[in-house]
Structure formats: structure tokens, C-alpha cells
Amino acid sequence: MTRTETYLRLLGYLKPYWGRFGVAVACTFVVGSLSAGPALLVKYAVDDVLIARDGSMVQLIAAAVVVLFAFRAVVGYVQGYCMYWVGQRVVMDLRNELHRHLIQLPMRFFEGKTTGELMAKSLYDISLMQKAATSSIRDLGKEFFTFIALVGVAVYQNPKMTLIFLVVFPPVGFLIARMGEKVRRITRGSQERIGSLSALMKETYTGMRVVKAFGAEDFEGARFARANLSFFRRIMGAMRVRALAPSLVEGIGGALAGGILWFGALMVMRGEVTAGELSSFLVAVGMVYSPLKSLTRVYHNLMEGLAGSQAVFELMDAHAPEAMNPGGRPMGRLTRGIRLEGVSFAYEDAPVLRDITLEIPAGKVLAVVGLSGAGKTTLLDLIPRFYAPAAGRITYDGVEGGELDLRSLRSQIAVVGQLVNLFNDTVANNIAYAAEGPVDPGAVEAAARAANAHGFISALPGGYGTLLGEEGVRLSGGERQRIAIARAILRDPSILLLDEATSSLDSESEKIIQEALDRLMRGRTTVVVAHRLSTVRAADAIAVLDDGQLVDLGGHHVLMERGGLYHKLYKMQFASGPGEEVRPDEQLLRQPGGPA
Ligand SMILES: Nc1ncnc2c1ncn2[C@@H]1O[C@H](COP(=O)(O)OP(=O)(O)OP(=O)(O)O)[C@@H](O)[C@H]1O
Ligand SMILES: [Mg+2]
Structure with a gap:
């Protein structure tokens, strides 16, 4: 996206508010033009009052100045209010759009993204955009019109002197444009750094328990300070340039003012201009620096805003929302069952699930067991199609998942995960x-x-x-x-996915939860990642996963007899886990080769 395209797209967000925006721009024009009024009045004050020693005009001129400023203040207020209103609305719309976009992205997008990074986009980048969309336009308009009006006064008073003064501008303008480009580049870098800063904060605040337990307050403090310093360095790169530009304009302006004073005084002596005209001209030229300085600031705001816009628009464009397949077949309550046929899956390159085939008849409970990292949670995540299988297919009552209306499929599923989000x-x-x-x-x-x-x-x-x-x-x-x-x-729901918490609760809460789960599971098709003995024993079938492969499938007793991985897991995980009472008959089971 080029800069112009980016900017036009940003301006597109103003469209719904064109009425207010129009009022603001019109006021801007008025405020800008009125700013030149005092410069014009100076001529009359000097020539007709001071030099002519005539007091009759004094009240009139003074009153004109007061009225001018009062009117300008009122219009300025309307202008400012409308512009802020439009600006905040645009920010609100942009945040809504970005948020809506992000939550509709597929799960895959969120892997490897930190929460802080995404939040920074919405908070930091969009606030940069706001400046570019509104306050920049406001100032651009105001300062530009002020500038034009003042130059108008100068030309009106003395075209020859104005010419000298105007030739200096193009080179200065060029320099400032170069600086603006630099500001934009540096801003892009600082955006990433503020993202990592907020990621760090999120991490620390949510992990406060660990931080305290490990006495890591100083460690975290130092880590944050390092990231913060890196942000400071980066942003100062842009600030150095930003601070330089107005001084540059001012310095050149000072030299110019001296020249004009000298040249103008000569012309007054020769009687070519009146003292009042020279005064008015000097005031106009003197006043021109303020809008010029502001214009360089506006320009740099605009450049920062463009950097923000680019980042946000890229995020909006680069990733397509999850394909919900709204025209697909609607899914009703599950009546026959779910089938996995040769399902494989990988997050990145390394396969996490390999060629898994199994069936979960409707109304039955399938327990999934395996070592940590075997792929149990991943298997569960494929059923609501958080991820599509890389190979193979999953069917629901005989219909392939990809053909279903995804929203209706998910409406049939409830997930009770390892972590509960409230x-x-x-x-x-x-x-x-x-x-x-x-x-x-x-x-x-x-x-x-x-x-x-x-x-x-x-x-x-x-x-x-x-x-x-x-x-x-x-x-x-x-x-x-x-x-x-x-x-x-x-x-x-007709389908239930449970991922049991690995940490065991005490046996009393365990019982209360088990009871609740039993009620929940009644009449539903359940896949449960089991860490509790009671769960595996109650399941209709147990799938044993080992490094992404289905190595065994069957009832508890059958699997125990086979003495494979399940037997080993059973000894390691279930029978000796805290909160499990091992009954004498189960103790027998723990002996290899013991009766089932
Ligand atoms: N979002 C992800 N991106 C990349 N790799 C992942 C992601 N989630 C899991 N993995 C990897 O996939 C493998 C299987 O993970 P999974 O969470 O399915 O294991 P699990 O059997 O549920 O383990 P546990 O019993 O500890 O919960 C692991 O090696 C893990 O590192
Ligand atoms: Mg898991």
C-alpha cells in the first residue's frame, strides 16, 4: 500500500461524519483567515494614528481588534469541538473494526501472537491514526489558511519584499519533507517496541503469583526497564528530528527578518513605502513563522499517523477471517456419532497427530489418555474445527466437517477446558x-x-x-x-469436550465435580482427556495416544490385559495420583500380569 492509498483509506473513515467534518473545515478556514486581520490593522494604527497623530481612529481600530479576536475564539471553539468529535468517532470505529476482525480470525492466527502485541495495535497505533485523521487536518487547514492570509497581507503591503522572502521557502520545505520520512520510519520501529512492552506487562501482571513466589520483582523490574529503555531510544530518534524542524524554520526566519528590516527601512527612507506599510509587513512576516512551525509539526504527526495506519491496515488485510461456511449444511443434534478417518495435523512442521482413525458413537464417552505432549488437547481442538485436519477427515453423522455450517457445528459443542475463562x-x-x-x-x-x-x-x-x-x-x-x-x-450441546485439569483437587471437591460432570455427560457424546482414574474407568472406550499416534483403543480391562502403554500410564498417572484412593483390588491390578 502506498502512502497516498493509505491516507485516502484513512480519510474514508471520515465519510459518515462529513457534515461535522465539513463544519470543522469551514471554521478552520474562517479562523485561519481571521488570524491575518491584526497584521492588516497595524498599517492603519501606525500611519493613520501614530504618524498622523490623529486620535479619532484609535477606538475604532481597538474595537476591531477585540471583535476580531472574540469572533475568532468562538469559531475556533466550534472548530475544535467538531474535529475532536469526529476524531474520537473515527478512533471508535477503527477499534471496533479491528477488534471484530481479530476475533473472527482463525485460531491459527493467534499462535505466536502475544496479547500485548495485539492490544498495542488497538491502543497505540490507532491513537496515532487519530492524530493523522483529524487534528492534523484541523491544524493543516488552520495553519495553511493563516499562512496564505498572512502572505496575502504581505503581498498587499509590498510585493517586492514578499518575493525575497518567498524564495527561501522551497529548500526549507524540501528539508522538512526529508525529515518527515525519517519520522515515519522510526515510528514503525517504536510501534513494535511498544507492543513488546505491553506484552511484558501483561505477562508479569497475570503471572504475579510466580513473580512473587520466585522473589522475581527486581528481575521483572529490570526486564521491563530494559524494554522501556529500548522504546525510549527508538522514539527519541523520531523526537530528535521532530524537535529540530521548528528550530530550523525559526533560525532561517530570524536571519530573514533582519534582512527585511534593513531592506524595508531603506525603502521607507526613500519614501517608497510608508512606515505603516512596513510595520504591517513586518508583523505579517513575523506572524508567518508560527503557522509554518505548526505545519512542520502537523506534517510529522501525519507521518506518524501513516505509520500507524499502515500497521493497522496490514493487519486487517493480511489475514482472512475464519471461513464459517454459512451456506454449509446446518448441523442438528448428533444422532449417529463422530468419526475420525486417517486424521493428521501439525501446528508448524512437526506432526502432532498422525493418521488417527477412531469412532465415537453418539451418546458414548471416549476417554483420551497419553503422556503430556502426546496431542490430547490438539485432538480435542480438531472436533470443533478450531483447526482443520491437514490430512484425513472428521465426519459428524456421516457429514464431513468442512461441509457443515461451522457456527451450527460449534453450537452443538460445549468445551470445558483445562483452564476456565471467566x-x-x-x-x-x-x-x-x-x-x-x-x-x-x-x-x-x-x-x-x-x-x-x-x-x-x-x-x-x-x-x-x-x-x-x-x-x-x-x-x-x-x-x-x-x-x-x-x-x-x-x-x-449434544457433543461435550472435556479437558480435565491435570492438577488434582482434594477428594471432596473431586467428588462434587465428578457428580456435576456425570450429570452434564448424561445423554451426550463426550470426548474427555482424562487424568482421573474415575473418568477412564467410566468411559465406554479409551484411546491411548503416544506421540501423536493412536496406539491402543478399548475398554479399561482389555487395555490393562494387553499391558501396553495404558498399563504403564495407569501405574504412573492414575493409581498413584494424589486424591485417588487405591482400593485393594486395584492394588492387585498394579502388579504386572495380575488379574484384570
Ligand atoms: N499452539 C501450538 N503451536 C505449536 N505447537 C503446539 C501448540 N499447541 C501444542 N503444541 C505442541 O503439540 C504437541 C501436543 O500438544 P497438546 O497440547 O495436544 O498435548 P497434550 O497431550 O494435551 O498434553 P498435556 O497432557 O500436557 O495437556 C506438543 O508437542 C506441543 O508442544
Ligand atoms: Mg492438554
Whole structure:
């Protein structure tokens, strides 16, 4: 995207607000033109009042100045207000669009992206864009019109002197343009750095427990300071250039003013111009520097804004939203089952799942076990098509996943993951998360009861209206899981995906959660990544994954008899895990070759 294209696209966001924007630009024109008024009035003050020693005009001129400034102030206010309004609206629209775009991107996009990096785009880059879209245009208009009006006054007073003064501009303009390009380049670098800065902050604040436990406050402080320093260095590169430009204009202006004073005084002596004309000219030229200086600033804001726009537009264009296949076959409740046929998958190059074929009949429970990193969670993620298989296919009641309307497929699925995300909302709304239309509070409570969550929810200060999440009360791990279970129960999906938390709860909470899960699983097709003995034993079939391959499939007793990986896992993971009581008959099972 070229700079012009980028800028035009940015200006396109002003379109819905052209009315207000138009008013602002019109006011800009008025304010700019009025700014030259005092310079013009100086001639009369000098020639007709001071030199002519005539007091009759004094009140008139003074009153004119007051009225001029008062009017300019009012118009300036309207202009400023309209421009800020439009600017903030554009920012709001851009943030909405970027956010909407980001949340519609496929899961793959989010791998290798830090939250901070994405947030920086929305917060930092878009604020750069705002400046370019509005305050720059405002100042551009105002300062440009002021400049033109002042030059007009100068020409009117004395064209010859104006000419001298104007030849200096082109080279100065060229220099400033070069500097602007540099500002834009440096800004791009600082954007990345602010992204890593916010990523670091997010990491530290969310990992506060670890930071404190490891006494890593100083370590984190130093790490942040390093990243911050790198941002400072980068941004100072741009600031150095930005600070130089106005001084450059000023310096040249000073030299010029001296020349004009000398030249002008000669002309007054020779009687070619009046003292009033020279004064007016000098005031006009003197006043020209302020808009010129502002123009260089505006130009650099514009360049920064372009850098921001480029980054945001690239993000919007480079990635296509997830193909939801809205015209695909709608999926109803699962009646026959899910089949994986030769499914393989890789996040990057290394295969994570290899040639997996298995069937999950409707209403049955499949437990998936395997060592950490074997690909269990990944297998689960393929079922709602968070990722499409690289090879092979997954069918739902005989229909291939790619042919289904993805939204309707996902509406049949509830996921209870290893980590439970609570949103910054009430308990009731967290349970009814993303429900369409108003939700019956009775249904929410029934779901909470079924999830064994009603008890602790009622004990919260605000009951179901208690705020959860970042700004609300904190729940224990087991409580969070029960909220997630209630959420799934209310959604009433026909397919259930459970990823059991690896950390065991105490046996009491374990029992409460198991009970809730049993209710949730009733009548649904369930795939569960199992870490608890009770879960594997209750499953209709157990799939054993080893390094992405399905190495065994069958019931608990059959797999134990075979004495393969499952047997080994069973000994390592389940029977000796904390919170599991090992009954005497199971103790027997732990002996290799013992009776099943
Ligand atoms: N988003 C990702 N990008 C790249 N690689 C990934 C990603 N998620 C997982 N992996 C890799 O894929 C492999 C399987 O991961 P997966 O999370 O499926 O394991 P798991 O069996 O669920 O393990 P655990 O029991 O520890 O939860 C691992 O080697 C992991 O490093
Ligand atoms: Mg996992």
C-alpha cells in the first residue's frame, strides 16, 4: 500500500461524519483567515494614528481588534469541538473494526501472537491514526489558511519584499519533507517496541503469583526497564528530528527578518513605502513563522499517523477471517456419532497427530489418555474445527466437517477446558455466556444446581449478580470448573469436550465435580482427556495416544490385559495420583500380569 492509498483509506473513515467534518473545515478556514486581520490593522494604527497623530481612529481600530479576536475564539471553539468529535468517532470505529476482525480470525492466527502485541495495535497505533485523521487536518487547514492570509497581507503591503522572502521557502520545505520520512520510519520501529512492552506487562501482571513466589520483582523490574529503555531510544530518534524542524524554520526566519528590516527601512527612507506599510509587513512576516512551525509539526504527526495506519491496515488485510461456511449444511443434534478417518495435523512442521482413525458413537464417552505432549488437547481442538485436519477427515453423522455450517457445528459443542475463562460480568451472565436473547434466571439456577454450583454462588455477596473476572470476586479452581460445567449444561450441546485439569483437587471437591460432570455427560457424546482414574474407568472406550499416534483403543480391562502403554500410564498417572484412593483390588491390578 502506498502512502497516498493509505491516507485516502484513512480519510474514508471520515465519510459518515462529513457534515461535522465539513463544519470543522469551514471554521478552520474562517479562523485561519481571521488570524491575518491584526497584521492588516497595524498599517492603519501606525500611519493613520501614530504618524498622523490623529486620535479619532484609535477606538475604532481597538474595537476591531477585540471583535476580531472574540469572533475568532468562538469559531475556533466550534472548530475544535467538531474535529475532536469526529476524531474520537473515527478512533471508535477503527477499534471496533479491528477488534471484530481479530476475533473472527482463525485460531491459527493467534499462535505466536502475544496479547500485548495485539492490544498495542488497538491502543497505540490507532491513537496515532487519530492524530493523522483529524487534528492534523484541523491544524493543516488552520495553519495553511493563516499562512496564505498572512502572505496575502504581505503581498498587499509590498510585493517586492514578499518575493525575497518567498524564495527561501522551497529548500526549507524540501528539508522538512526529508525529515518527515525519517519520522515515519522510526515510528514503525517504536510501534513494535511498544507492543513488546505491553506484552511484558501483561505477562508479569497475570503471572504475579510466580513473580512473587520466585522473589522475581527486581528481575521483572529490570526486564521491563530494559524494554522501556529500548522504546525510549527508538522514539527519541523520531523526537530528535521532530524537535529540530521548528528550530530550523525559526533560525532561517530570524536571519530573514533582519534582512527585511534593513531592506524595508531603506525603502521607507526613500519614501517608497510608508512606515505603516512596513510595520504591517513586518508583523505579517513575523506572524508567518508560527503557522509554518505548526505545519512542520502537523506534517510529522501525519507521518506518524501513516505509520500507524499502515500497521493497522496490514493487519486487517493480511489475514482472512475464519471461513464459517454459512451456506454449509446446518448441523442438528448428533444422532449417529463422530468419526475420525486417517486424521493428521501439525501446528508448524512437526506432526502432532498422525493418521488417527477412531469412532465415537453418539451418546458414548471416549476417554483420551497419553503422556503430556502426546496431542490430547490438539485432538480435542480438531472436533470443533478450531483447526482443520491437514490430512484425513472428521465426519459428524456421516457429514464431513468442512461441509457443515461451522457456527451450527460449534453450537452443538460445549468445551470445558483445562483452564476456565471467566469474563468480567455477573455470575449469571458468565453461566449464560453468549446466550442469544434474554435468559430465564430459573434456567441459570437450574444449570448451577446441576453443576453443584448453586451452594457457593448463593453464598457470594451478590448471589448470581456478583461480578466475576478481573474486576470481580475471585473463585477457587474447583469453583471455576463448576461455573464452566453450569455454562455447558445451560448450552445443552449434544457433543461435550472435556479437558480435565491435570492438577488434582482434594477428594471432596473431586467428588462434587465428578457428580456435576456425570450429570452434564448424561445423554451426550463426550470426548474427555482424562487424568482421573474415575473418568477412564467410566468411559465406554479409551484411546491411548503416544506421540501423536493412536496406539491402543478399548475398554479399561482389555487395555490393562494387553499391558501396553495404558498399563504403564495407569501405574504412573492414575493409581498413584494424589486424591485417588487405591482400593485393594486395584492394588492387585498394579502388579504386572495380575488379574484384570
Ligand atoms: N499452539 C501450538 N503451536 C505449536 N505447537 C503446539 C501448540 N499447541 C501444542 N503444541 C505442541 O503439540 C504437541 C501436543 O500438544 P497438546 O497440547 O495436544 O498435548 P497434550 O497431550 O494435551 O498434553 P498435556 O497432557 O500436557 O495437556 C506438543 O508437542 C506441543 O508442544
Ligand atoms: Mg492438554
